[in-house]
Amino acid sequence: MSIRGRAAVLRAINEPFSIEEVEWKTDDPKRVIVKTHASPFCSTDVKNWKGQLYKIPPTILGHASIGEIVWMGADVEGFRIGQRVSVPGTPECGHCYYCSIGEVWQCGELFDLGGIYPDIAVGDDGAEISCAGCVGGYAEYMSISMNQIFPLDSDLDSVTLSMLGCGITAGVGSVFNVAQVKPGESVAIVGAGHLGLWAVQAARLAGASQIIVVEWQEDRARLAEGFGADAIVSPGRDYELGDEVVAEVRRLTGGRGADVSLEAAGPTAAQRLALLASRRGARVVYTGFEIGGAQLTIPQVETALQSRQIRSSQNGQVHMRSDLQRYTEMIERGLLSADGIVTRTYDVAELDLARDNSGSFDDVCGIIAFDH
Ligand SMILES: [Zn+2]
Ligand SMILES: [Zn+2]
Structure with a gap:
């Protein structure tokens, strides 16, 4: 044939x-x-x-x-x-x-x-x-x-469902499967692109008490607010304002840093920022990568001594045979939305x-x- x-x-x-x-x-x-x-x-x-x-x-x-x-x-x-x-x-x-x-x-x-x-x-x-x-x-x-x-058993259009195997699994899975956000926790999300915006929605569903989004691009910041972000902090286009962002996230979280800090941007500077914006003992989730061979430099005390747990979120650690259908039904019921x-x-x-x-x-x- x-x-x-x-x-x-x-x-x-x-x-x-x-x-x-x-x-x-x-x-x-x-x-x-x-x-x-x-x-x-x-x-x-x-x-x-x-x-x-x-x-x-x-x-x-x-x-x-x-x-x-x-x-x-x-x-x-x-x-x-x-x-x-x-x-x-x-x-x-x-x-x-x-x-x-x-x-x-x-x-x-x-x-x-x-x-x-x-x-x-x-x-x-x-x-x-x-x-x-x-x-x-x-x-x-x-x-x-x-x-x-x-x-997939769904009447939803294919344009929406095409994102299941990329932004939806990585974004939603990062929150539910990898970070395992608990009700009442504060969550910082670095990057509000097609992955971070799903993560914002999932964090809201998981009962996060406070969602802080780190994003420099205006349109994305407004979308994140629509999906439930409580505060937006701009890191500057090249993350040149990283120190200020860390200070602001700490200020917003009782001086500690976020309980969960999730990087959904790609640059190594975003991953370093996500780590530093988290509290001692936080779960820090990395989803992106910058280029092949990139090296990530992170401070030793904050990782080795202060109990932060760095977790990788390859494909949101989803089990496709169960999670794909569950995430699809969440979109059908309006719990998750592709709008914007x-x-x-x-x-x-x-x-x-x-x-x-x-x-x-x-x-x-x-x-x-x-x-x-
Ligand atoms: Zn992708
Ligand atoms: Zn296999």
């Missing part, structure tokens, strides 16, 4: 995406072909486009998506053609070491690849094209492992524009949407 469609291919680092017809392979019995409905443009892909996270062209970026199954390999069971599935950025194979000990967010099917992703399509020039992060969502179709598709987080949608041919508007912070989240 031959499946052809449009894709935005990263042919060369720092060059415009190549919008071209490619042919998806159907030779792996453990994969499915998913017709893409929508894929969020994630700020991570600004860095991927610049070559800062080791992606190897030619490749299709886009590490979260939603769509419907149009082809299944011979070994694929438990799914059906036409089924709508979420494609998050992390698989859950169920039998690797990490899945077997319950730490599915470190599944070996993705992380043991060492950044060498499978070739899933062929260009008209014969070039083998990989899917970055094992998704490749900026294309009309995707070739996905049967361990990385999760059926989706800035606009783009055709896949406009991927360069989506990248520019993400890199300039004009878009909170642009969604690459496809006819379906």
